[in-house]
Amino acid sequence: MVIWIILLAMTAAAVMVVLWPLSRHAAARGQADPDIQFYREQIAEIERDQERGALLPGEAEAAKAEAGRRLLRATGTQDEGFAALGEPALRRRRAVSALALSVVPILAIALYGAYGSPHIFDRPAMMASRPQAAAPDLDVAVTQIETHLAQNPQDGRGWEVLAPVYLRMGRVDDAVKAYGNALRILGENADRLSNYGEAMVLAGNGLISSEAQAAFEKAVALDKAAPKARFYLAKAAEQDGRTDKAKAAYEELLAVSPADAPWTPLVKEQLARLGAPQAAPAQGGEPQMGPEDILRMVSGLAERLESQGGSAEEWARLMRSYAVLGQRDKAEAAARRARQALAKDDAGLKTIETMARELKLTDAAQ
Template sequence: MVIWIILLAMTAAAVMVVLWPLSRHSAVRGQADPNVQFYRDQIAEIERDRERGALLPAEAEAAKAEAGRRLLRATGLEDTASAAVGEPALRRRRAVSTLALSVVPILAIAVYGAYGSPHIFDRPVANAPQPQAQTQDLATAVSQIETHLAQHPQDGRGWEVLAPVYIRMGRVDDAVKAYESALRILGDDADRLSNYGEALVLARNGLISSDAQAAFEKAVKLDAGAPKARFYLAQAAEQDGQVEKAKAAYTDLLSISPADAPWVSLVREQLTRLGAPVPPAAAQAPQVGAADIQRMVSGLAERLESQGGSPEEWARLMRSYAVLGQRDKAEAAAQRARQALAQDDAGLKTIEAMARELKLTDAAQ
């Protein structure tokens, strides 16, 4: 609104500068008859002719008298015209000034509204990232990764990074192929197999196929505590009509899960839906299933020591030891992870972040 007031004031000032001189009496008087000056010049010329001797004094006086009479008549006519025309003309000019002052800004605003961009003032100065722009950025990034993988098809980590992005974009079939490439190049891994199986489930609209079930079962063999794989295996039993098996699988998963695990609430909902007894939240103590937890942690540690693994798996091992109260083993796992991931800067950041979270003494080293 302020910008329109400023523009209106500027327009009014410009109009007044142009029209103000025309609104005064002097403007009317300034429009005198040019014959007045002509007669005055004629009298002066007669006087010069008399001085040069071109005219006799009597002739000069007679000529000056005639020119003087004409000058008086011209002057009289001018005064009469000023008296008769000045005030009406002044009023007309003031009316024109008022009309111009009102109409010109209104006309300018109307034309600007029709052909200009008045809406531009309603736009924010700095637009927040729009969903379309974000989609374009994501598509550009994916295109760059795809170009890289076309030139380096054996980059297993690249396929593994690209797969969840495909899922986010709704390209589930491409995600399945990406996970297949990652498994072929990088080998079997509990998390990798779980993610691959989940992509197969999404590709079948929630149906757990035999291929997906095989991937989940292999993941559990590699890591008995793999929560995603165990959850989908419970769902697979439910889909096959094995309700009691599904209840047992959900209950077993709930018993070995930390109380604050993000999947706990979902597992409890599934048990409630199936009519199975749900242990109270307070029952989710570390001592429940301690032997199973210790076995799973030991299996994970052995596999990481012999085959290596992802930064997330090393971080999970560190957390598991910390939850069990075995901080010395957690610190040793952190040190072993740093050695195994020495060439992986991003992986080292993951390990250091976990070490800081667990407040391990080796975190500062």
């Protein structure tokens, strides 16, 4: 609506530019004619000469009479000139005005339709009727789902949808809980168990705990072809130092997988890293952590907890990491150090004792 008001104002301004000169006759009429002004000044000059004695009274009267006659003639000529601007001129002005008022807007609309963009005013409505292509903000979407699940905690499908989103956001612990809720509500199947186990592996910084391994074993029991579960079980054997078993598991998975399966390059890379002669290094596979990387990661976690302290979950993760690596003495030492660091944290101590029982480190209990 605003744009049309602007266009109307511009059209009115264009019409006024055309009509303005037609109204100038009134101003011209108010101006004094040069001849009339000249004769009036001549009469005034004759009177001044008479007063100074430069002219005799008779000569002055004769001169004034002559100037008066010329003044009258000049005045009559001007009246006739303005009379010529009477009815015919008025009709001409009206015709030009009507032409300006009609032709200028019509010409402007025609030019705008030919070279302008009249369809642009319909664009907002068109865009409103069109679905938005941009994806909604991820944080806003997650907040909406979380609000829904807070009100409907038994919506297993909602937890299952939210869990991989948590993983993409780096909220790994939340993803583990979401997958756990989906399993509890919707029941166990190979995919849910595999995803749940993978989330626990990510939460453990790549180390496969006994709980994650149990989830993978259940997934394979339900579906022997579950590739993700079989891959992580082979990885678990590798982490336990059972290289031959890991190789056999990778080779079996590769044998039953399609040649174009997305996990095939990754399995080949694992076999190549373990020195399997029949496997070639995969091109473009996702890099995996080797034993050295895992040891370095666990060592860094231990140093940080010793120097800066940490949460009960981090201490429990360190205990589990040592146990998975077969370093039970270090796992027991980590349990003792965690009890000292969390002596005033009852909930934290409960977490440590639970992990110690799971890893069968009860001999380290105090």
